[in-house]
Amino acid sequence: AQRLPRLGLLQPPQPRTAAGGAAAPGGQALPPRHSHTAAAYTRQDPFKAVIYDRTGSLSGYALQRALEERGCVPEMSDERRVVLLFAIGSTVENANHLLWALQHILEQEEKTDAARSTSHPLPEADAISHNSTRNSAEITASQHVSTWNNCKLSRPFTDPVSFHLTPPDRSQMESIPLEQCTRRIAGEMIIPYPPGIPLLYQGEIITSQQAEQLVLLRDAGAKCQGPEDPALGTIRVFKNSGKQVSP
Template sequence: MTQIVKAPLFEQLIAHAQSDPASFHVPGHRYGGAFQTGAEQQGRIEALARQWFMPLMRLDATELSATDDLHHPESAIKEAEQLAARLYGADHTYFLVGGSTAGNIAMLLAVCDPGDTVIVQRNVHKSVLNGLKLVGASAVFVMPEIDETTGIPTIPTVRRIEEALMRYPQTKAVLLSNPNYYGMGVVLDDYAEAVHRFGIPLLVDEAHGAHYGFHPELPRSSLRAGADGVVQSAHKTLHALTMGAWLHMQGDRIDRGRLTEALAMIQSSSPSFPIMASLDISRAIVEEKGEALFHASIQSSKRFRSELGNCCSSLATVDTLSGDASHYADPLRVLLTDRSGAWSGYRLQQELEIRGCWAEMADPRHVLLLFGLQTGERDVEFLLAACREIDVLIKSDAESEIYQSVRANPTAMGCQTSEGRSSGDAVQMGSEPVSQPVSFARSHSRASEAVPVEAAAGRIAAEMLVPYPPGIPLVYAGEQLTEAMTKYIVRLAEQGAKFQGASDPRMTTVRCYV
C-alpha cells in the first residue's frame, strides 16, 4: 500500500482557514478579509492586491494554539521539521524564515564566544562575515582553490585546512561554502574527518544544494559526508518561497541549546507562516516525487548545452567539471560565455534580459543560468532563440575595430579568457594561503573618509565591498587595499557590477580609515 505523504503544517493552515476563523489578532489583514470591500469601493492597488495577494493571505496566520510556534514547536511545525530531518538524514532540522543568512549566523553564534577563532575560506558569503561581527570572533582566512578552466574559486584543499588547524589549534570550528554560486563543489568526507580529528565541528554553507542527493546525476549533500551543521536555501532550487531555508544538524559537537537560543535572537518573533508552509510543501513534494522531480530540468540543461553549439558559433557553455572524482558540478547550473572574450558576462546578461531571459547572475566573463524545477522544452527553445539573436550581434561586432582590438587583448576591457582567471582575481590579490586571525570585533570609534578608488591602494578599507550577486566580499573592513584590488574594483564598476551596501554605489570612491 502506498504511504500517504503528509505536509502537516501546510495542511494545518488549510484546516484553520477552512474553519472560517474570526480574527481578533495580528496580522491586521485578517486572513485577507481586509480586501472584502465591494468592488465599487476598491481603488486600483487594492483591487490588484486582492487578486494577487489574497489567496496567500488566507494562510498568513500567527502563533495560535491551532498553528504552533516556530520558537517553541510542539505540534504541526515540530512534525514538519521532523519529517524534513528524516528526508535529509539529519538528527534535527530547523525551519528558517530568514534564508541561509539566518542559518549561517546562528551556527556561528552557537559555536563561538567573543574573541574565539573560526577557520573560514576567504570566498564566503557576506552573511558569514556578519555572523563573525555579531559574535565578535576572529577569522583565519584560507585561500580557495582556483578552477583551472574557468578561473572561478571553489574551496580550499583539505591539506590547507589541516595546515590552518595545526597553526591555530584554539579554533572552535571550520566553516566552508560548498558548492559555490556556480554549483561547483568538492566531496567533503575527507574534510569532515580532518576537522573532527581536532574535536571541533564542520559547518557548511550549502545554500545552493537543497536539491542534492535526490537524483543520480545530482551531487551528494554535505550531511552525507559527515558535516555537523549544514544550511540550505530551499527557495533557491525547490518550491519554497524566498527566504525559506533549512538548518540541518547531526552529532553532538554543536550545543543545541545555544543554537536554539541563537535562532530565537536572529529570527523574527512573528515568522511568516506562508514561508514555513512552503518549506513543508517543498519537503513533501521531494519525498513524494523523488528523482522524477528533477528529470525535466536536468534533461533541459543537457539539451541546451548540446544545441547551443549547433546554432551559435560565438556563444558557448563552459564545462565546470574538473575531471577529479572529488569535485562535482551541479547539472542545473549552466555557464554561458562569449568565446572570444570581447563581450563581458554583464553585456551578455543585459542582452538576454532585453529578450525576456533573466539570468541568475553575471561576472566579467560569464552568465550563470539556473535551470529550475520543471524547466522544459518551451523554456529551452525561448532561451536558444535569444542566444541566436545575440550570436548575430556578436558577429556584427566582429567587424568593428574595437571588437578586433579587444579580441587581440581581452584584458584591456576586463574580459579575460578563461586562462586569465578573471573570476578568481578577487581572491588572489596578495592574500596568504592561510591568514593570521582577523578580528571582527565591532568598533565605531575610528574615523574614515571617502577616497577615490584609483588612489586607495595602500589604505585600510573601512567598509566591506560586496558585488551582488554573488555576495562574496572582495574586500573586508580592516583589510589593506592593494593596487590589484583597486584596479579590479574599477573594472567591475565600469562593466556594470553592483556593489551591495557600498557607501558610493557608483564605486568611484571607497571609505578608508583615516
C-alpha cells in the same frame, strides 16, 4: 550548440577509467578517491547551464547585461561565464525566448565586428591574424579581471584587521572616489558575487593592487555586496585628515 556555435557550454569532466577505480553508474570506472586524476565532480545540476563566449569578446558580465536587456535574468555571472537557471515552472516558450535573445545578441556582436573591419579594412590574411590577436588580447584581459582574491601582492597575506561587535561610528568615515582609495583604511567590506569571498575587509589598509583590481572589476560590470555605493563609483574609508597611511 548547432544553433549557437559561438557559445560554449561548461560541462563536468567525463569520468576516467583507471586501474582499481570504482565502478560508476553506466558501467564506467572512476579513478581512486585519492588519485590526482580524480575529478572534483562528474555531475552537474540538470536545471543549470553555464555558457560563455568562445571568442572571449563578450565577458560574462556583458553577456548577462545583454540578456537582461532582452528580458532574460541569469542567476549570476563572472568575468567569463553566465549561469542560467531553469526551474520546474520553466516552459518551452521561456527556452525559445532565451534562444532568441542569445541569437540576437550574437547577431549584434557580429554586426559590430563587421563595422569595425569595414572602417579599417585589412587584407584577408592580415584580417585573420588581426582577429586572432584581438581575441587573444581580450581573453587575456578578461582573465586578468577576476572576482577571486588573486592579486599579486608582495606577500600572500595582509596586516591583521581588528573586528568589533559594535559597528564603527559613521561620522568617522567618508566617501571618496574609488580611484583615490590607495593606502586608505577601508570603512566597508566589498564582496564580489560570485564567488562571495571578500576582496576587502573593513579596517584593512587598501593596497594599490587591491585598488586597481576593484576599478577593473567595477569597469567590467562585476556585482559586489557590501559597499554603500553598489556601482563602486565611491568607497567608504575612515577619515584621517585627508592623509594616506604611510607604507
